[in-house]
Amino acid sequence: MNFDNYKIIPNYKTNQTDLFLAENEDILACEKTLNITFDNDYKEYVSTYGSGILGGTYVRIYLPETIILTLAEWKDRITEYWFWDEGKDVLTKDEVLNSIRIGDTYDGDEIILFKSEYFILPRHSEMIYKAGNTLEETITWLCSSGILTEAFSEREFEPFDPDDLANN
Numbered sequence: 001m002n003f004d005n006y007k008i009i010p011n012y013k014t015n016q017t018d019l020f021l022a023e024n025e026d027i028l029a030c031e032k033t034l035n036i037t038f039d040n041d042y043k044e045y046v047s048t049y050g051s052g053i054l055g056g057t058y059v060r061i062y063l064p065e066t067i068i069l070t071l072a073e074w075k076d077r078i079t080e081y082w083f084w085d086e087g088k089d090v091l092t093k094d095e096v097l098n099s100i101r102i103g104d105t106y107d108g109d110e111i112i113l114f115k116s117e118y119f120i121l122p123r124h125s126e127m128i129y130k131a132g133n134t135l136e137e138t139i140t141w142l143c144s145s146g147i148l149t150e151a152f153s154e155r156e157f158e159p160f161d162p163d164d165l166a167n168n
Contacts, residue, residue, distance in 0.1 A: 002136055003045060006054070006155045019159050021050035022063045030064030034071075034100055039116065041135035042102065052159040053106070055143055055152060061103040061111070061135065063162050074101045074110075084121055087128025091119055096128075102135075109148055111138060122148055 010017050027043055030036075046063055053060050062070070075097055082093050091099070091114060099114035108123035111131070118138035120129040129147065132138040144151045 003041075003048060006049065006157045008049070009156045009158050011158055011160055013160075017159060019050045020052070020063070020162055021048070022046035022065075026064045030068055033068055036100060036113070037116070038113075039134050041137075042113075045135055049157050050159065051162040052157050054139065054157050055154060057106045057158075058149065058152075059103065059105055059111075059139055059142055062101070066162055067100060067102060071100065078121075084126050084128050086126035087121075090128040090130060096121065105142065105148070107149065109142075111142075120148065 008017050008019070024043075024047065027038060027046065031038060042061070045061055049061075051060075051063050051066075078093075078096060082096075084091075084093075084096070095114055096112065096119075099112040099119070101110055102113050102118075103111040105111075110121040110123075112119050112121060117133055118131045118135065120131050120138075120142070122129070125148075129141075131141040142148065143155075144153070
């Protein structure tokens with residue numbers, strides 16, 4: 001896990017660097033509720049950085065509580081607005097509906113976890129991309145592949161209250 005090069009910057013609204021972290025109990029409860037196991041990168045990320053946005057304004061990784069609270073609505077939306085048919089050789093619609101959304105990008109791309117692998121459902125493409133076997137690989141893919149956004153090396157992390165996410 002190579003999260004050491006991440007720099008925490010003040011929240012643009014509050015000018016604070018207070019972190020909103022996941023507790024180990026929250027992670028374990030989420031795993032039990034959803035019958036999944038998060039990789040160590042996810043666990044480290046949410047317990048070290050927590051709720052916020054990485055890369056200036058690009059990647060958001062959800063806390064366990066947010067994953068659980070938004071899962072049903074997300075699956076309903078995917079069922080109704082499915083359009084990733086070009087990616088059916090990567091994941092089928094049923095496989096996506098059996099996955100867990102663990103984050104998104106500012107552009108509306110969604111980061112999902114299916115059978116211990118991370119995938120991206122792009123907002124502006126019908127393709128599905130396999131992004132990595134760990135959260136670190138997935139973040140690196142999102143920030144460096146140049147496929148969904150211009151590649152960038154900056155790894156600034158801006159914390160925000162997860163309740164702000166629920167209100168967006």
